[in-house]
Amino acid sequence: MTTAPTSSRGVLLVLFAAMLWGSTGTAQALAPSGLSSYWVGALRVALAAGFFVLLALRSPVQRGPWPWTRLLLAAVCIAAYNLSFFAGVRASGVALGTAIAVGSAPIWAGLIQTLVQRRLPPPLWWLGTLVSVASGALMTLAQGEQLQLTPAGVALCLTAGLSYASYTLLNKGLVLHLGAAWTNLGVFGVAGLLSVPAAWWLSGPLPALGGSWGVVLFLGLVSTGLAYLLFSSGLRHISGATGVTLALAEPVTAFVLAVLVVGEFQPLAAWLGLAGVVAGLLMVVRAELRAGAAR
Numbered sequence: 001m002t003t004a005p006t007s008s009r010g011v012l013l014v015l016f017a018a019m020l021w022g023s024t025g026t027a028q029a030l031a032p033s034g035l036s037s038y039w040v041g042a043l044r045v046a047l048a049a050g051f052f053v054l055l056a057l058r059s060p061v062q063r064g065p066w067p068w069t070r071l072l073l074a075a076v077c078i079a080a081y082n083l084s085f086f087a088g089v090r091a092s093g094v095a096l097g098t099a100i101a102v103g104s105a106p107i108w109a110g111l112i113q114t115l116v117q118r119r120l121p122p123p124l125w126w127l128g129t130l131v132s133v134a135s136g137a138l139m140t141l142a143q144g145e146q147l148q149l150t151p152a153g154v155a156l157c158l159t160a161g162l163s164y165a166s167y168t169l170l171n172k173g174l175v176l177h178l179g180a181a182w183t184n185l186g187v188f189g190v191a192g193l194l195s196v197p198a199a200w201w202l203s204g205p206l207p208a209l210g211g212s213w214g215v216v217l218f219l220g221l222v223s224t225g226l227a228y229l230l231f232s233s234g235l236r237h238i239s240g241a242t243g244v245t246l247a248l249a250e251p252v253t254a255f256v257l258a259v260l261v262v263g264e265f266q267p268l269a270a271w272l273g274l275a276g277v278v279a280g281l282l283m284v285v286r287a288e289l290r291a292g293a294a295r
Helices: 004-021 024-030 037-056 068-092 094-117 123-141 151-178 180-203 210-235 240-246 249-262 268-294
Strands: none
Touching: 004 210, 004 240, 004 249, 004 268, 024 210, 037 068, 037 180, 037 210, 068 094, 068 151, 068 180, 094 123, 094 151, 094 240, 094 249, 123 240, 123 249, 123 268, 151 180, 151 210, 151 240, 180 210, 210 240, 240 268, 249 268
């Protein structure tokens, strides 16, 4: 049974995972150029799969039939998210693409949870989610990047948001049945088999990484492998829709790191957007803790 203390644990695990995801942009900014975004996404997934192989060897195997259909669907969602997100950002620009992809995911999750599970998130959850999404859009768009609004770019970014939301809701059921290590091994193993050939087809053979290996390893093992382990473990204690919304802490972390590490200047509107995202996330956390206490 979910309780307020276990809900608090789930919230903290997901927030920590989102903070690790937020380090991705800074790590890529510090990496040598020359590696295509498609290969970055594919290598992240493949290295994360290797991470979960080592972790699963130390975890007990779930007896009984495995939900292979759900595992395959979750893997397709992860592969689709990585490929459509990077392609959508390339077509729409970083600010607009990220705002559409990351911002649409919580809305998708709330709608899917309502339709499939016939369970409507509470009003405070919707209010916090909408505040966070709107503030996140303000935070990213206020950075002054020229907008590149194209139908293809918007469709790709919306696909990324839908893929991520679907993965999260599927993952919650899988991790309760198989555990975090084996769930992620199945998902990322299949996703890696899909992503690597796709990256080869979209951007050609993998170039020599040279000095990029350190960054690629960090992206695969830490900001993907460890982050998704924490995320999956957190989903054991909170709703899937809340997990998607709390992942909005990712652009908050990326924003702070860009200022502190990269030295980027941010306008006042971006800082106001940052404050709005944090306020919205606090509303979502409050709604989740209330729901946990009521169960």
